[in-house]
Amino acid sequence: ERGASGGREKGTVFTSDIISTVEFNHTGELLATGDKGGRVVIFQREQESKHQPHRRGEYNVYSTFQSHEPEFDYLKSLEIEEKINKIRWLPQHNAAYFLLSTNDKTVKLWKVSERDKRPEGYNLKDEDGRLRDPSMITTLRVPVLRPMDLMVEATPRRVFANAHTYHINSISVNSDYETYMSADDLRINLWNFEITNQSFNIVDIKPANMEELTEVITAAEFHPHHCNTFVYSSSKGTIRLCDMRASALCDRHAKFFEEPEDPSNRSFFSEIISSISDVKFSHSGRYIMTRDYLTVKVWDLNMENRPIETYQVHDYLRSKLCSLYENDCIFDKFECVWNGSDSVIMTGSYNNFFRMFDRNTKRDVTLEASRENSKPRAILKPRKVCVGGKRRKDEISVDSLDFSKKILHTAWHPSENIIAVAATNNLYIFQDKVN
Amino acid sequence: GPKRQREQAPRSKVGVGKDTQEKETVIPERAEEAKLKAKYPNLGQKPGGSDFLMKRLQKGVFISPPFSWRLGRQKYFDSGDYNMAKAKMKNKQLPSAGPDKNLVTGDHIPTPQDLPQRKSSLVTSKLAG
Numbered sequence A: 001e002r003g004a005s006g007g008r009e010k011g012t013v014f015t016s017d018i019i020s021t022v023e024f025n026h027t028g029e030l031l032a033t034g035d036k037g038g039r040v041v042i043f044q045r046e047q048e049s050k051h052q053p054h055r056r057g058e059y060n061v062y063s064t065f066q067s068h069e070p071e072f073d074y075l076k077s078l079e080i081e082e083k084i085n086k087i088r089w090l091p092q093h094n095a096a097y098f099l100l101s102t103n104d105k106t107v108k109l110w111k112v113s114e115r116d117k118r119p120e121g122y123n124l125k126d127e128d129g130r131l132r133d134p135s136m137i138t139t140l141r142v143p144v145l146r147p148m149d150l151m152v153e154a155t156p157r158r159v160f161a162n163a164h165t166y167h168i169n170s171i172s173v174n175s176d177y178e179t180y181m182s183a184d185d186l187r188i189n190l191w192n193f194e195i196t197n198q199s200f201n202i203v204d205i206k207p208a209n210m211e212e213l214t215e216v217i218t219a220a221e222f223h224p225h226h227c228n229t230f231v232y233s234s235s236k237g238t239i240r241l242c243d244m245r246a247s248a249l250c251d252r253h254a255k256f257f258e259e260p261e262d263p264s265n266r267s268f269f270s271e272i273i274s275s276i277s278d279v280k281f282s283h284s285g286r287y288i289m290t291r292d293y294l295t296v297k298v299w300d301l302n303m304e305n306r307p308i309e310t311y312q313v314h315d316y317l318r319s320k321l322c323s324l325y326e327n328d329c330i331f332d333k334f335e336c337v338w339n340g341s342d343s344v345i346m347t348g349s350y351n352n353f354f355r356m357f358d359r360n361t362k363r364d365v366t367l368e369a370s371r372e373n374s375k376p377r378a379i380l381k382p383r384k385v386c387v388g389g390k391r392r393k394d395e396i397s398v399d400s401l402d403f404s405k406k407i408l409h410t411a412w413h414p415s416e417n418i419i420a421v422a423a424t425n426n427l428y429i430f431q432d433k434v435n
Numbered sequence B: 001g002p003k004r005q006r007e008q009a010p011r012s013k014v015g016v017g018k019d020t021q022e023k024e025t026v027i028p029e030r031a032e033e034a035k036l037k038a039k040y041p042n043l044g045q046k047p048g049g050s051d052f053l054m055k056r057l058q059k060g061v062f063i064s065p066p067f068s069w070r071l072g073r074q075k076y077f078d079s080g081d082y083n084m085a086k087a088k089m090k091n092k093q094l095p096s097a098g099p100d101k102n103l104v105t106g107d108h109i110p111t112p113q114d115l116p117q118r119k120s121s122l123v124t125s126k127l128a129g
Helices: A270-274 A315-326 B028-039 B049-058 B079-089
Strands: A002-008 A019-024 A030-035 A039-045 A059-066 A071-073 A078-080 A086-089 A097-102 A107-120 A144-160 A170-173 A179-183 A187-192 A200-204 A217-222 A229-234 A239-243 A255-257 A278-281 A287-291 A295-300 A309-312 A336-338 A344-348 A353-358 A364-368 A409-412 A418-423 A426-432 B014-017 B023-026
Touching (some): A019 A086, A019 A426, A030 A086, A030 A097, A030 A418, A039 A097, A059 A107, A059 A144, A086 A170, A097 A170, A179 A217, A187 A217, A217 A278, A278 A336, A315 B028, A344 A409, B023 B028
Parallel strands (some): A170 A217
Antiparallel strands (some): A002 A426, A030 A039, A071 A078, A097 A107, A107 A144, A179 A187, A217 A229, A229 A239, A239 A255, A344 A353, A353 A364, A409 A418, A418 A426, B014 B023
16 A cells, blocks of 8 residues: 655646656665756655654655756767766765766766755955945954755766767666776676766677677676675677676676577567666665566576566557557666565556565565546555456557657665556655554 | 565456357557558568568658667758758857867858768668669
8 A cells, every 4th residue: 555645746747757766865864857858856854743644654856956958969960868867875975965966978977965054254255245445444353154955966077088988878877886887788888976977888788880789788786795796788689697796897797687588489579578678686685676678587696597586567558569669668678676675666657557575475466656546645446457357447559559658767765665667747745654 | 585486466367259169369559550550561470670661751740760770860950940040140159179179069061071981871771772
C-alpha cells in the first residue's frame, strides 16, 4: 500500500520538462531530477515537525539550476543535446552537497550550498554595493554577519573536458570518493575529481574497423564497496565485471555474465530485446540487477552462467513486438532500482505503470502514476493488464496501453519506503502509509 | 539458503495451422517477426548495423542506429536557424570565443576566425560513399 504524497505538477506539457533522470542522495534527504532542457531540480525532505505531523517527510523544491546548455557544432553538423542523462550524488562531507550531472558529452560537478548569513557593514562600500567616497569615511568598523533569508546556491565546481566521442550513458562515483567513471557506447573513462583535463581510458571496445561493430556498452557502475571493481552491460545482453588491479586497460573481463539463449525462442527481435538498458549493484554488493526490454534479472556475482532470478515486467508485449519495433518503443531504455534492503526491486513500464517485485515473497504488483488516479494521501490501487479473452472491469487490455506514457526513471529512498517515479514531465513521490 | 532460479512464466502460444494434420505452434515473437518481414521484405536475418540503417532511411530521416548507438546525430546547417540566431544576437552581447573554446554554442554566429580547426571525421556516415 502506498499513499501519494505529492507531485510536481504543471498545467501544460513542455518537452524541455521531460524528466530524464531521478536520484536520491545517500541519506535520502535530497532528491535530484534532471530534464530534457538541461535543468536540475533538487527537492528536499521536510524536517519532522511536532505541529504538523501529517506533513512529515514531504519533499519541496530546494534548488533549481541550469546544468547544461545545448551546443551545436556547425562544422561537424552535430547537435549536442542539453538533456541530463544521469545525476549521481557524492557522499556528504560538509554542509554543502555535491553532485555529478552529465549530458551526452560533458560531466559537471555541482556544489549546492546554503547561505543564510551575509556580511554587513563594509567600510569601502555601502549596503547596496556602491563604493563609498573614501574622503567621507571617518571611522573604521568591523563588518558583521547578519542573518538573511535562506538562499540555496548551485555553482559548477568542475567541468570535465570532453573525453567522449560517443554519447555518455552512465556515470558512477567510486567508493574511494576520489574517482568516478563515465561510459559511452564504446569506451569507459576513469576520472579524478580534482583533474578536469585528463582521464584514463579503462575500457575500449571500439573495433579497428567500424564495420565489425557488433555490440555497444549500455550501462556501467562501480561496485559499492570494492573500489577496484566495476561492471558494464552490453547491447547483446551480457555483463562484464572488471578488476582495475589486473591491468590499466580492462578490455579483458574478470567475469562474464551471460544467460544461454534458448534456440527455440530465437527471432529477429531476440538480440534487440536482450539489450540491457540498466545495470545496478545491490546495496550489499553481492548481486547485480539488469533490465532488458521485457524482464528484470538478478545475478549472483559468484555465478556467471545464468541469473538467479528473472522477473517478467510486461511479457504481454511479446505479441506486439512488430509495432513496438516500428514505433521505436522496442529501443526504450528502462531503468531498475533496488530498495534499501535489496528485498524489493522496481522498474517502469508503459501506460505510466511501474512494477515492484518482492524477492522474498515472490509477489509482484503493478501500480500507476497518474494524476487522475492519485489524490494526495490516497492509496494506490494495483493495476492489471488483461492479455486476452474476458477483460474484467478494472483491467486494461494490451491494445489500450498508451506507449507514449513510459516510466523509464525511478528511484528508491536509501533506507525508507519512499519512491520517486518520473512519468514524462511529472514527478510522483509515493510513501508508505504512516500509521 | 540457496536461491533457486525463478521459473519463467509459460509463454502463451499462438497456433498457426499449416494443414489439418500438422498444427504448428509459433511463439509470439516469430509471429511478430513474420508480420515485420511482410512489411519490410528487405530486412535481413541478423539485426546488424545496415539493416537498422535501412529502416531509418526508409523513413526518410537519418537517425543513428539503435540500442545506444548514438554515434552522433547528423543535422544539417539550417539557414533559418542561422537567421534566427542572428536576430537574437541583436539584443545580446556576442560572447567572445576564446582560444580554448572548441565548441560553438547555439547562439553564437560563427565567423571564420573562431571556427574550430577541421579535424578528420570521427564518425563516417554510412550514407557517404
